[in-house]
Amino acid sequence: MLSELMSKDTCAACRYCCSFKSTSLWELPTFSEDVIKKLAEDKSFDYSIQKAGKHSFGQLDLKGKFQSANPAEEVPCPFLDRSSGCTLSEGDKPFDCKLWPFRVMRKDGHLLLTISIACPSIMSWELEQLRSYAQEKLKKPVRAYVDEHPYAVKDMMEGYIALVEI
Helix, strand or coil: CCCCCCCHHHHHHHCHHHEEEHHHHHHCCEEEHHHHHHHHHHCCCCEEEEEECCEEEEEECCHHHCCCCCCCCEEECCCEECCCEECCCCCCCCHHHHHCCEEEEEECCEEEEEEECCCCCHHHCCHHHHHHHHHHHHHHHHHHHHHHCHHHCEECCCCEEEEEEC
């Protein structure tokens, strides 16, 4: 989805978005309930099933993976292979992961397509170029996904820049 902005090699070399600190667990990607249960049959990992209105979704549970109380400690996604990258098929990969470093967020009743300032590759682009890309290439498919999967929307957080309303 983002190949026009950065190469898969660039993402694979960084993998910043594939590990989580205890303070960033809110960023864990969401899976459809069916996908996370299917994945759990093949690989051992902790997850939870949650409800958001009439929708159920799965989310990784990494809380028990931290070895210390150090807030800088990071725990990798169980689907990250350090040498080859993400082990998930394109069909099983969460939308959050496909869209990163863009994120759909809610602020004051508005749905916004945002960009994370934590992604070193994407922040080399001019903000207006990112806004244009979000408007022209992402707004429509992201809105369609969010309409069907409203649990994918996160509350606006520090470290994100609003690009366009969807």
